[in-house]
Amino acid sequence: MIETVDAPRRRLLATFLGAPVAVALAGTALAGCSADTRPKAAPGSREALDADVKVRWNAVHGEQVLLALHAATVAAHPGLAERLAPLTAHHDEHLAALREDGPLPFGTRDTAPGADVPADPAAALAAVVEAERAAGEARVTDCLAATGPRLAAMLAAIAAAEAGHGVVLAAA
Numbered sequence: 001m002i003e004t005v006d007a008p009r010r011r012l013l014a015t016f017l018g019a020p021v022a023v024a025l026a027g028t029a030l031a032g033c034s035a036d037t038r039p040k041a042a043p044g045s046r047e048a049l050d051a052d053v054k055v056r057w058n059a060v061h062g063e064q065v066l067l068a069l070h071a072a073t074v075a076a077h078p079g080l081a082e083r084l085a086p087l088t089a090h091h092d093e094h095l096a097a098l099r100e101d102g103p104l105p106f107g108t109r110d111t112a113p114g115a116d117v118p119a120d121p122a123a124a125l126a127a128v129v130e131a132e133r134a135a136g137e138a139r140v141t142d143c144l145a146a147t148g149p150r151l152a153a154m155l156a157a158i159a160a161a162e163a164g165h166g167v168v169l170a171a172a
Contacts, residue, residue: 052151055142056098059155062135063095069131072115073124080125087132087165094158101151129169136163
């Protein structure tokens, strides 16, 4: 909770410390304020919070695996780059959102293990479609395991996007 400083305290502070120091202190105090509306201390039990961190870590790892698959597929089949680029951008956004939601004490790798990409472009695309669908199902499972409504909503949105990716890639 932020405690407000009343006018007499401010005058006393300015008197003893001098106006330049008071201004500097006020500027420093205001610099700590931001538009971030997330609570600094998450509500709920420690067990629930730890469970959500594990769920979020699982989702982070899933996004890293998909990004590695996209990169390997594009490296093996440059003709698929244009088709996969928007979906890869979505996965980058998903990963950023998951990481911004709080610390991940279990560590995160920036890359996932290398993916085996079929030599045939159609088979490679089918592998990406299957991976997208499987990731969508995994995020639904994560969503159901999440105890916090914010995390559950984020995972539901990611699950929907990944399911949509599979449909978009399969349709074209």
